[in-house]
Amino acid sequence: MDPREAAARLLRDLRTGGEGLTAREARRRLEVHGPNELPHHKARQWPAALLRQFTHPLALLLWIAAVLAWIAGTRELALAIVAVIVLNAALAFWQEEQAEQAVEALGEYLPQHSQVRRDGRAQSVLAAEVVPGDVLLVSEGDRVPADARLLSGAVEIDASALTGESSPVERAADFPDTAQRPLDSSPLLIFSGTVCTGGSAEAVVHATGRHTELGRIAALSARVRLAESPLERQVRRVAWLIAAVATGVAVAFLPLGVLAGLTWTQAFLFAIGLLVANVPEGLLPTITLALAAGVRGMARRGALVKRLSAVETLGSTEVICTDKTGTLTRNAMRVVEARDGSGVQATPRAEFAAALARCTTADERTESGDPMELALLNFAHSVGVRLDAETRDAQRARLFRFDPHLKRMTTVDPADGGFVAHVKGAPEEVLARCTSALPARGAAQILTNGLRAALVDVVNDMADRGLRVLAVANRSCTVVPADRGAAESGLCLLGLVGLIDPPRPEVAAAVEACHSAGIRVHVVTGDNGRTAAAIARQVGIGADHVVEGTALDAMPEADLDKVLTSGQEIVFCRAAPESKLRIADALHHCRQVVAMTGDGVNDAPALRRADLGVAMGASGTDVAREAATIVLTDDNFATIVSGIEEGRRVYDNVRKFILYIFAHAVPEVLPFLLFALSGGAIPLPLTVLQILAIDLGTETLPALALGRERAEPGLMDQPPRQRAESVVTRRLLLRAWGIMGVASGILVLIGFFAVLLAEGWWPGSDVAANPDLQHAYQQATTVTFLGIVFCQLGTAFASRTQYAALRDIGLTTNKLLLGGCVFELLFAAAIVYLPPLQTVFGTAPPPAWAFALMLPFPVFVWAVDEFYRGRGRAHAAARTQGPEMSTLPSRYR
Numbered sequence: 073m074d075p076r077e078a079a080a081r082l083l084r085d086l087r088t089g090g091e092g093l094t095a096r097e098a099r100r101r102l103e104v105h106g107p108n109e110l111p112h113h114k115a116r117q118w119p120a121a122l123l124r125q126f127t128h129p130l131a132l133l134l135w136i137a138a139v140l141a142w143i144a145g146t147r148e149l150a151l152a153i154v155a156v157i158v159l160n161a162a163l164a165f166w167q168e169e170q171a172e173q174a175v176e177a178l179g180e181y182l183p184q185h186s187q188v189r190r191d192g193r194a195q196s197v198l199a200a201e202v203v204p205g206d207v208l209l210v211s212e213g214d215r216v217p218a219d220a221r222l223l224s225g226a227v228e229i230d231a232s233a234l235t236g237e238s239s240p241v242e243r244a245a246d247f248p249d250t251a252q253r254p255l256d257s258s259p260l261l262i263f264s265g266t267v268c269t270g271g272s273a274e275a276v277v278h279a280t281g282r283h284t285e286l287g288r289i290a291a292l293s294a295r296v297r298l299a300e301s302p303l304e305r306q307v308r309r310v311a312w313l314i315a316a317v318a319t320g321v322a323v324a325f326l327p328l329g330v331l332a333g334l335t336w337t338q339a340f341l342f343a344i345g346l347l348v349a350n351v352p353e354g355l356l357p358t359i360t361l362a363l364a365a366g367v368r369g370m371a372r373r374g375a376l377v378k379r380l381s382a383v384e385t386l387g388s389t390e391v392i393c394t395d396k397t398g399t400l401t402r403n404a405m406r407v408v409e410a411r412d413g414s415g416v417q418a419t420p421r422a423e424f425a426a427a428l429a430r431c432t433t434a435d436e437r438t439e440s441g442d443p444m445e446l447a448l449l450n451f452a453h454s455v456g457v458r459l460d461a462e463t464r465d466a467q468r469a470r471l472f473r474f475d476p477h478l479k480r481m482t483t484v485d486p487a488d489g490g491f492v493a494h495v496k497g498a499p500e501e502v503l504a505r506c507t508s509a510l511p512a513r514g515a516a517q518i519l520t521n522g523l524r525a526a527l528v529d530v531v532n533d534m535a536d537r538g539l540r541v542l543a544v545a546n547r548s549c550t551v552v553p554a555d556r557g558a559a560e561s562g563l564c565l566l567g568l569v570g571l572i573d574p575p576r577p578e579v580a581a582a583v584e585a586c587h588s589a590g591i592r593v594h595v596v597t598g599d600n601g602r603t604a605a606a607i608a609r610q611v612g613i614g615a616d617h618v619v620e621g622t623a624l625d626a627m628p629e630a631d632l633d634k635v636l637t638s639g640q641e642i643v644f645c646r647a648a649p650e651s652k653l654r655i656a657d658a659l660h661h662c663r664q665v666v667a668m669t670g671d672g673v674n675d676a677p678a679l680r681r682a683d684l685g686v687a688m689g690a691s692g693t694d695v696a697r698e699a700a701t702i703v704l705t706d707d708n709f710a711t712i713v714s715g716i717e718e719g720r721r722v723y724d725n726v727r728k729f730i731l732y733i734f735a736h737a738v739p740e741v742l743p744f745l746l747f748a749l750s751g752g753a754i755p756l757p758l759t760v761l762q763i764l765a766i767d768l769g770t771e772t773l774p775a776l777a778l779g780r781e782r783a784e785p786g787l788m789d790q791p792p793r794q795r796a797e798s799v800v801t802r803r804l805l806l807r808a809w810g811i812m813g814v815a816s817g818i819l820v821l822i823g824f825f826a827v828l829l830a831e832g833w834w835p836g837s838d839v840a841a842n843p844d845l846q847h848a849y850q851q852a853t854t855v856t857f858l859g860i861v862f863c864q865l866g867t868a869f870a871s872r873t874q875y876a877a878l879r880d881i882g883l884t885t886n887k888l889l890l891g892g893c894v895f896e897l898l899f900a901a902a903i904v905y906l907p908p909l910q911t912v913f914g915t916a917p918p919p920a921w922a923f924a925l926m927l928p929f930p931v932f933v934w935a936v937d938e939f940y941r942g943r944g945r946a947h948a949a950a951r952t953q954g955p956e957m958s959t960l961p962s963r964y965r
């Protein structure tokens with residue numbers, strides 16, 4: 073079948089007609105052709121993904137270490153390293169699978185719908201259920217769900233997803249078709265994956281699912297991999313840095329170890345151990361998983377994130393530019409006030425109500441269409457005028473759609489042998505085109521300057537009360553006007569309507585949360601400045617400055633930058649769709665991280681330009697959803713704020729486990745330094761395999777559990793993180809190494825020496841030569857090992873907060889961490905008490921009193937850090953007594 077053959081033949085070949093299929097036939101075809109989806113190619117890729125885990129550079133470093141250990145004759149160490157590689161690869165593979173699943177599962181939250189004609193009427197069906205032979209109704213903002221051939225109408229199509237060509241192309245049912253290949257563009261065909269950016273058309277579907285052009289291309293191209301986020305990139309860099317330092321330390325240890333009395337082989341093995349222990353190979357997948365968990369958390373709260381990196385960007389959001397209708401307000405419009413042509417409150421005359429009933433594309437019966445137009449239809453109905461949508465559309469002679477630049481819409485309808493143009497739109501636009509006005513009673517009067525001024529006052533008064541005001545006008549004509557200009561001139565003002573759209577109840581609290589989190593909220597709307605400012609103030613947005621669209625257009629870049637960095641909250645009103653792009657651009661230039669909402673086709677460029685494009689899932693167009701990074705399933709402003717909180721929490725948690733993992737470095741390296749610096753007079757307090765047991769065994773689960781920590785109190789009371797700030801800060805290093813690391817290092821050495829000295833050891837004694845001392849030495853290294861495990865328990869609890877006190881979050885609130893600690897202790901006990909493991913790890917059960925000595929270790933390590941954090945809070949509180957109180961985060965107060 074050739075989709076370019078004559079329409080009638082194609083319809084016959086597809087066994088359908090202009091009225092579409094019956095629902096029953098569509099169901100049958102769905103059975104035959106399968107769902108209109110592209111096949112997932114997930115499972116086939118896993119061997120490659122798993123293999124990647126064994127061959128990434130850090131793993132290769134470990135392989136080299138294993139081979140060297142094997143050559144040096146220590147099979148045990150070589151095998152242990154291979155075990156480490158395998159375990160890590162398995163864990164990383166699992167973590168990445170989880171992350172991918174989290175992102176893939178998002179599709180289920182937001183199924184795409186398409187308009188088709190079935191059983192002779194238009195209806196919305198799941199895009200996955202569109203079948204060949206369906207008649208599609210495509211209009212502005214829709215994603216084309218399948219390959220189809222136009223039957224009537226004309227559309228503008230953005231085919232960039234398919235062809236890479238960025239400028240939209242025209243497609244019309246009545247264009248002559250001279251194209252060579254379909255994709256280059258027969259003017260009659262529209263393809264799955266492209267989007268309609270203007271116009272409307274009907275088209276019959278001829279291919280679905282993998283039989284579409286998109287399906288053919290998708291089958292050829294490999295799966296898109298998760299793009300690396302800046303955080304992951306940063307952490308990768310940190311991981312490399314640490315690997316380089318570990319290698320450096322290991323190489324430096326070689327001569328030092330030999331000088332201290334080790335043989336070259338021993339020193340060599342030791343160096344390898346140090347290297348293996350400190351290469352942070354598990355760091356990256358753990359972070360990917362934390363981000364993916366964040367994606368899941370956000371999806372539960374109604375924000376679908378399309379890229380992992382958006383989680384962290386959300387956390388650093390500084391400015392939100394939001395729409396008004398539907399996002400701040402409920403989008404439940406209702407007419408509450410009507411005025412006649414002279415501005416006096418009155419019940420509308422028949423002409424006025426007829427204009428409302430005709431100048432619309434909404435359908436009251438099916439409740440489809442613009443909510444504002446539905447509210448107007450409802451109002452017309454309440455004053456006695458009702459017109460069924462099909463008759464209205466059939467009678468209409470001409471439609472000039474609502475244009476967001478012109479802010480008005482017009483229909484030309486038949487009346488008394490001639491025609492009437494019905495116009496509605498923003499009052500200033502309509503008034504400027506009126507020459508007369510019709511009062512509630514009597515004949516039309518000339519629209520004098522005095523009356524105009526009075527009407528403007530009335531509009532302002534209504535807008536100040538938060539009402540959206542529309543002016544309605546008409547004009548009789550004998551023939552259908554040739555163009556928009558002719559239809560919309562010399563009008564007679566029929567009156568004004570005021571619509572109320574109450575704010576969403578949860579928005580005020582969300583705005584307040586933004587303010588305490590140091591985030592500014594600007595409103596960008598096509599509505600009147602007074603209305604927008606009134607609504608903004610109702611929900612607590614400052615609206616310190618109102619910028620009209622025309623003023624914005626005339627504003628030089630430098631002035632716009634100044635306004636945007638002034639710290640004020642701004643209402644941009646009567647904004648053209650392009651204004652959003654300009655604002656996004658300016659904020660980007662001022663290096664402010666901006667989340668920008670949008671729902672229309674025209675918003676797509678701004679959504680792409682903003683750091684975070686936020687599209688409306690319920691009311692937005694497919695085009696906006698495609699361009700955005702985040703889709704709100706409930707269109708609610710408050711959901712953005714929940715997303716920001718979630719983003720901050722995830723980022724904080726990444727820091728928490730980096731802190732925890734870093735803290736063990738000091739108590740592990742200090743013993744070696746001591747050994748080397750003492751020239752061997754002090755025996756090595758910790759063996760290589762014991763280090764491996766800590767880093768790659770006991771610590772893994774508590775670290776993962778920290779990635780799931782709940783939000784810390786005061787999280788939303790601090791200013792946004794700076795874009796340039798690294799995930800590893802100086803404060804983090806101070807806490808990890810300088811505070812908890814040093815405390816742990818001292819404690820474990822106390823334990824080690826206490827056991828040795830108690831058994832009669834003295835510096836310089838040869839522990840290998842004396843059998844009694846040999847056992848004491850094994851017990852002492854075991855105490856070092858256990859000491860580190862105990863200290864890390866304290867570190868884990870201290871790492872749970874960055875600023876807050878542990879009592880503020882509760883000791884037992886992270887159940888996963890409690891489980892992780894139990895695992896840590898059981899693992900350590902197995903290494904100390906199970907005979908086969910004793911042989912491998914060189915451990916011996918220490919005396920009971922040593923346990924009594926170690927018991928307070930966790931509390932001590934936690935307490936030093938608690939004291940440090942407490943002092944930080946006290947300092948900040950003292951500073952906030954100063955004049956800059958309001959600029960400091962309240963978590964310090």
Ligand SMILES: Nc1ncnc2c1ncn2[C@@H]1O[C@H](COP(=O)(O)OP(=O)(O)OP(=O)(O)O)[C@@H](O)[C@H]1O
Nearest residue numbers: 395396397474476479480481496497498597598599
């Ligand atoms: N269907 C319509 N017919 C006629 N005029 C309309 C229509 N919709 C909106 N207008 C007028 O155009 C103005 C801008 O509307 P538009 O829908 O572009 O604003 P918006 O930016 O979406 O507003 P908001 O931020 O409130 O969602 C409105 O204030 C109104 O005066």
